[in-house]
Amino acid sequence: MSCHGPSITIVSEGALEELRTIMKDYARPLCVSDEVIKSEYGDLLESLTGSSCEWTMATSYSNSEPVGVQNIDIVIGFGGGTSLDVAKLIARKTGIDWISIPTAASHDGIASEVASVSHNGYRYSEKCKGPLAVIADTRIISKAPELLKLAGFGDIICKTSSLAEWKLAHEEHGEPFDEDVYAIVEEALNSVLESDDLETLIRAEIEAGRAMSIFGSSRPCSGTEHAISHAMDRSTSSLHGLQVAFATPLCLSFLDDAGYARHSTAAIQEFMREKGIPTTLAKMNTTKSTFLEDIDHAVKIMDKRDRYSVLKHLSIGRAELSSRIRELGY
Ligand SMILES: [Zn+2]
Incomplete structure (x- = not known):
């Protein structure tokens, strides 16, 4: 191997x-x-x-x-x-x-x-x-339930957030970074944004896995949106890919504020709605207060893993989170 x-x-x-x-x-x-x-x-x-x-x-x-x-x-x-x-x-x-x-x-x-x-x-x-x-x-x-494929799309489009945050964490906080690994994940992401073909999705997933192996950690493919998903696991049992996608527009919008987003939040939300990936609290079977608690917990997870979160970088408080969640139509 x-x-x-x-x-x-x-x-x-x-x-x-x-x-x-x-x-x-x-x-x-x-x-x-x-x-x-x-x-x-x-x-x-x-x-x-x-x-x-x-x-x-x-x-x-x-x-x-x-x-x-x-x-x-x-x-x-x-x-x-x-x-x-x-x-x-x-x-x-x-x-x-x-x-x-x-x-x-x-x-x-x-x-x-x-x-x-x-x-x-x-x-x-x-x-x-x-x-x-x-x-x-x-x-x-191709015979697997459609929802599993949607989760697969979710675990790739969340790279709009993880890649941008990785770059921010590197430039603003000195986290290790690798241009070649970044390029592999970016190409996988772009391929899925351009084509919803099953084979393209599978290849993108394999490439993301390869990128993590080269880099030696999941950081290129996993940022605050993943930490939010892990926090959500405490109370819901939704698919990983749907959870990380759900948290992506929120994280991406803050990354945009920080000047690191390479994709527009609206475009990602549009992609999710078109595919049928859940974008609202109701569809994710959660509430705003639970989601806010999950985000708080996610920042702690990031700290524990020595990963710099965009939420910490911008010192985002609860009031700001709450209004952003509303503005984004969650
Ligand atoms: Zn993932």
């Missing part, structure tokens, strides 16, 4: 067939999945791996317990975010490689080395290792 992303990336209709070639080097795969995916595609996967697969259901995995199966030589993450995250964690625990086979394009973790782990109702990131290969079969991914 290259330290800067997967050595094999296949995004196409019928990509799953390629597993046959990759699996020639392995004899004992462990497949991490869920019941729905296993019943739908389990037989097909086993016919392609050419050997009997050990299966483990992602929801029954506990990070604090040892991996129950022995002698496996490759881990296959086959499913949505949770299955891929568990595959990453098992790969780290056992020291063997893993293959990412996403069945939805809902976030940029499909090729990243970071696993999102839930503990006491709280989500945090754990560094693992990136996948040996990413096999994104658009025939399978």
Whole structure:
């Protein structure tokens, strides 16, 4: 595996067939999945791996317990975010490689080395290792619920905020920065703003994951809008990509005030409305006071992670936040 992303990336209709070639080097795969995916595609996967697969259901995995199966030589993450995250964690625990086979394009973790782990109702990131290969079969991914695709768009368009804040944090606060990594994420972002093609979205997610691996942290792809999403996780259970997108216009408007926004807040809101990504408190099943508390908490998360927030930079208080939320039509 290259330290800067997967050595094999296949995004196409019928990509799953390629597993046959990759699996020639392995004899004992462990497949991490869920019941729905296993019943739908389990037989097909086993016919392609050419050997009997050990299966483990992602929801029954506990990070604090040892991996129950022995002698496996490759881990296959086959499913949505949770299955891929568990595959990453098992790969780290056992020291063997893993293959990412996403069945939805809902976030940029499909090729990243970071696993999102839930503990006491709280989500945090754990560094693992990136996948040996990413096999994104658009025939399978196109069958995923539409909302998952919208979340995927959300986790890319939020880069309008994360990139701008990263630059601000670098120039105003001395945070580490990398022009090449910035360019990779910017290109991924622009590709999705220009085309809503599924393959474009998947490639953008893979590129964002690669950028984080090169930089060695999620900072290029994760700013205050992500911290707000993590704070929202305390009381809601919405999809990650929808939450980060929801917080993006707010953060982007303040980044605009600070002179760092490269995209107009109105244009991003328009993009979200056109696609059907929730833009109002009601549609996100939250209230203004809860959202304000989440934002307060997000600033603390940013502080704790030594990341400079645009809200701190501009010393934004509650009254200002409240009127901005109203002005932006939340
Ligand atoms: Zn994200």
